Amino acid sequence: MRMAELSGESGVPVATIKYYLREGLLPPGERTSPNQARYTADHVRRLRLVRALIDVGGLSLNQVGDVLDALDEPEPDPHHVLGVAQRGITPAKEQPGEAAQEWAMDRVRAIAERRGWEFKPDSPSVSVLVSVFCTFRELGHEDLLDRLDGYGELADRIAEIDLAAVLGLPREEMVESAVVGTVLGDAMLVALRRLAQQSASSRTLRRPNTPATGDGASASTPKQDPHVR
Amino acid sequence: MRMAELSGESGVPVATIKYYLREGLLPPGERTSPNQARYTADHVRRLRLVRALIDVGGLSLNQVGDVLDALDEPEPDPHHVLGVAQRGITPAKEQPGEAAQEWAMDRVRAIAERRGWEFKPDSPSVSVLVSVFCTFRELGHEDLLDRLDGYGELADRIAEIDLAAVLGLPREEMVESAVVGTVLGDAMLVALRRLAQQSASSRTLRRPNTPATGDGASASTPKQDPHVR
Numbered sequence: 001m002r003m004a005e006l007s008g009e010s011g012v013p014v015a016t017i018k019y020y021l022r023e024g025l026l027p028p029g030e031r032t033s034p035n036q037a038r039y040t041a042d043h044v045r046r047l048r049l050v051r052a053l054i055d056v057g058g059l060s061l062n063q064v065g066d067v068l069d070a071l072d073e074p075e076p077d078p079h080h081v082l083g084v085a086q087r088g089i090t091p092a093k094e095q096p097g098e099a100a101q102e103w104a105m106d107r108v109r110a111i112a113e114r115r116g117w118e119f120k121p122d123s124p125s126v127s128v129l130v131s132v133f134c135t136f137r138e139l140g141h142e143d144l145l146d147r148l149d150g151y152g153e154l155a156d157r158i159a160e161i162d163l164a165a166v167l168g169l170p171r172e173e174m175v176e177s178a179v180v181g182t183v184l185g186d187a188m189l190v191a192l193r194r195l196a197q198q199s200a201s202s203r204t205l206r207r208p209n210t211p212a213t214g215d216g217a218s219a220s221t222p223k224q225d226p227h228v229r
Numbered sequence: 230m231r232m233a234e235l236s237g238e239s240g241v242p243v244a245t246i247k248y249y250l251r252e253g254l255l256p257p258g259e260r261t262s263p264n265q266a267r268y269t270a271d272h273v274r275r276l277r278l279v280r281a282l283i284d285v286g287g288l289s290l291n292q293v294g295d296v297l298d299a300l301d302e303p304e305p306d307p308h309h310v311l312g313v314a315q316r317g318i319t320p321a322k323e324q325p326g327e328a329a330q331e332w333a334m335d336r337v338r339a340i341a342e343r344r345g346w347e348f349k350p351d352s353p354s355v356s357v358l359v360s361v362f363c364t365f366r367e368l369g370h371e372d373l374l375d376r377l378d379g380y381g382e383l384a385d386r387i388a389e390i391d392l393a394a395v396l397g398l399p400r401e402e403m404v405e406s407a408v409v410g411t412v413l414g415d416a417m418l419v420a421l422r423r424l425a426q427q428s429a430s431s432r433t434l435r436r437p438n439t440p441a442t443g444d445g446a447s448a449s450t451p452k453q454d455p456h457v458r
Contacts, residue, residue: 045368052364117428125427128420132413135281139274143394144410150390151421154383159425161379163433165372181373182426184361186419191357192380193418196388197411198354199346204392 003029006039010047017047025050025065049176053183067179104133107145115152158189232258235268239276246276254279254294278405282412296408333362336374344381387418 006029007014020026026046029037046068053059053067105121108129112119120126136144162185166178235258236243249255255275258266275297282288282296334350337358341348349355365373391414395407 048367052368055364112424115425115428117424118431123424123427125420125423128416129424132417132420135284135413136409138277139281139405139409141406141409143398144406144414147390147394151387151418152425154387154390155418155421155425156429158380158383158422159429161376161383162422162426163429165376167433169372176368177370177373180365180368180370184364185373186422187357188361189380189384189418189422190415191354191361192384193387193391193415194354195341195346195352195358196344196381196384197391198352199344200385200388200392202347204396 001039002036003039006043006047009044010051012047012051020047020050023061023065025061025068049180052180059183071175071179100134100137101130103137104130107133107148111148111152114149115156230268231265232268235272235276238273239280241276241280249276249279252290252294254290254297278409281409288412300404300408329363329366330359332366333359336362336377340377340381343378344385 001009003014003017006012007017010017012020017026021028026043029039029043032038050064050068053064054061059067105126108126109119109121111117133145136142162178162181165181166174169177230238232243232246236246239246241249246255250257255272258268258272261267279293279297282293283290288296334355337355338348338350340346341355362374365371391407391410394410395403398406
């Protein structure tokens with residue numbers, strides 16, 4: 001298909017496709033003339049993956065590039081691809097003080113030991129945890145860490161489902177499925193957690209004297225929220 | 230304290246503090262002269278919360294404003310504040326086709342029914358799930374939804390811990406703790422999931438013939454990743 005059809009098929013504007021081609025996020029089409037190239041269903045598929053990782057997964061263009069590079073290796077190693085996708089979560093944040101960092105790192109090391117997880121002080125996930133723990137402490141909510149082991153146990157159970165979901169697939173599908181399930185799965189899990197929280201919190205936290213028209217006070221019906229559609 | 234001390238104490242630059250004051254994210258200090266105001270420990274605390282929600286929680290300035298407005302109500306309602314914090318998760322994304330949306334909405338409705346969750350089609354969490362499910366389908370990974378009930382059950386268990394963590398607190402602390410635990414808790418859970426995945430995937434997915442120097446193929450030691458520190 002031509003560029004215009006590729007755009008129609010994928011829903012991605014031509015200018016954006018050209019940009020992705022320049023950035024190497026999309027392999028070039030087969031040249032049919034100096035100014036034209038032919039694209040295939042693989043291009044459509046790749047474009048959809050790129051959009052999903054950016055729009056829904058929240059990855060940066062650079063991170064998408066890393067994921068695609070790993071996917072495009074002649075024999076992609078699922079463990080490696082997963083690892084690349086995992087880098088997408090480190091928040092950009094100024095470092096907290098050294099003492100706080102050390103305290104937080106000790107907490108992370110301890111939970112990793114208790115759960116039997118590999119502990120590498122410079123891994124992106126460890127940095128995220130250090131940053132979150134430091135922030136809890138800075139804000140005076142260290143008590144939120146009291147239940148860390150409960151969360152750790154549930155993380156193990158989530159990871160079991162994650163792995164089970166991809167292990168049955170043929171290797172070439174396994175890799176992409178793991179990436180999509182990991183990156184988009186984050187958004188899914190956060191949203192499921194919200195629904196579960198809403199349900200738990202309306203049972204236990206909502207005040208008896210909240211007006212019956214209490215929808216205004218509910219998360220679910222924001223009236224003028226620019227972020228909702 | 231003066232503005233300069235407030236900056237030193239909170240680690241937030243003076244220009245940023247002035248911006249937050251103009252935007253109403255920080256209440257004004259007590260005027261001591263036409264050009265000077267006095268700030269208190271409450272200001273330091275509020276600044277830290279604002280930075281945490283932005284830097285670690287990934288909220289936009291508008292979303293932070295909404296959360297603070299809810300926190301600042303004379304008698305903050307934890308359920309309401311949680312709801313406001315929950316809006317922070319809707320990804321900006323073009324809408325998928327109508328048929329796909331309907332299919333996805335049905336899946337969300339069904340899981341909500343099975344779990345006993347309140348289902349409101351226009352809630353932010355439902356929008357996120359619709360968007361994620363549509364993307365799974367668009368990418369040909371519908372099979373990732375086969376294990377949705379497993380994730381739903383774990384979401385309920387996470388929410389139980391979330392609620393238990395704040396229920397024991399005095400009301401005025403409960404609200405802020407719920408917000409911090411929810412927004413920063415997302416980042417924490419994602420990172421814990423990654424560590425658990427790494428551990429599960431090195432046990433089961435790593436190839437036997439991966440070189441012994443396999444660190445290069447591991448998530449934990451990216452060599453040149455601009456996102457890591």
